[in-house]
Amino acid sequence: DAGITQSPRHKVTETGTPVTLRCHQTENHRYMYWYRQDPGHGLRLIHYSYGVKDTDKGEVSDGYSVSRSKTEDFLLTLESATSSQTSVYFCAIKSDRGPDTQYFGPGTRLTVL
Amino acid sequence: GIQVEQSPPDLILQEGANSTLRCNFSDSVNNLQWFHQNPWGQLINLFYIPSGTKQNGRLSATTVATERYSLLYISSSQTTDSGVYFCAVEPVDGSEKLVFGKGMKLTVNP
Numbered sequence: 175d176a177g178i179t180q181s182p183r184h185k186v187t188e189t190g191t192p193v194t195l196r197c198h199q200t201e202n203h204r205y206m207y208w209y210r211q212d213p214g215h216g217l218r219l220i221h222y223s224y225g226v227k228d229t230d231k232g233e234v235s236d237g238y239s240v241s242r243s244k245t246e247d248f249l250l251t252l253e254s255a256t257s258s259q260t261s262v263y264f265c266a267i268k269s270d271r272g273p274d275t276q277y278f279g280p281g282t283r284l285t286v287l
Numbered sequence: 288g289i290q291v292e293q294s295p296p297d298l299i300l301q302e303g304a305n306s307t308l309r310c311n312f313s314d315s316v317n318n319l320q321w322f323h324q325n326p327w328g329q330l331i332n333l334f335y336i337p338s339g340t341k342q343n344g345r346l347s348a349t350t351v352a353t354e355r356y357s358l359l360y361i362s363s364s365q366t367t368d369s370g371v372y373f374c375a376v377e378p379v380d381g382s383e384k385l386v387f388g389k390g391m392k393l394t395v396n397p
Contacts, residue, residue, distance in 0.1 A: 216390050217373065218387070264330065274318050275320065276375075278332075
């Protein structure tokens, strides 16, 4: 599992509140990713990072921001949560060792009421 | 951007049957991976296979990059094979990002 943890694993919040999801890795891989998974859409990339303080947008970045101040942590923030952001959020790393394989964390189920 | 299509979208099998999952992609790729999402939601990497053939136990995968498709074979299926299978590709645009297909739901009945 490449030592990836996500917190919290479940969260229920109300529309308009800020939410931060955390992804933590223990193996110092350079690339980290945030995806959301929704029925009928597969996984869609929100943001990714290719190093400390180096981030870029993915396919569905509107309404989300990210930060990476340490190699091991990648934070996803919903500044003002909306019901359309109810989803399962996955963090992933791309291995720096061997083939460019992505490994996923366990996911965070977020419900915005 | 690159399009990734998986077929069939759903498949129901009896335990012991074999199956083939197909992934078509619309442009050249640097990277192709197959993932299995189990019923508890965990995504497991099955194969990194931008070209050629690989086997791991009852599972094998083949990618024909020149014809822009990949196949995942499951032989002697077991109930634990149930879940959703995703194909994901990284285009040759240098983006270092995977684009996922919508997935294929497999149900293996005892």
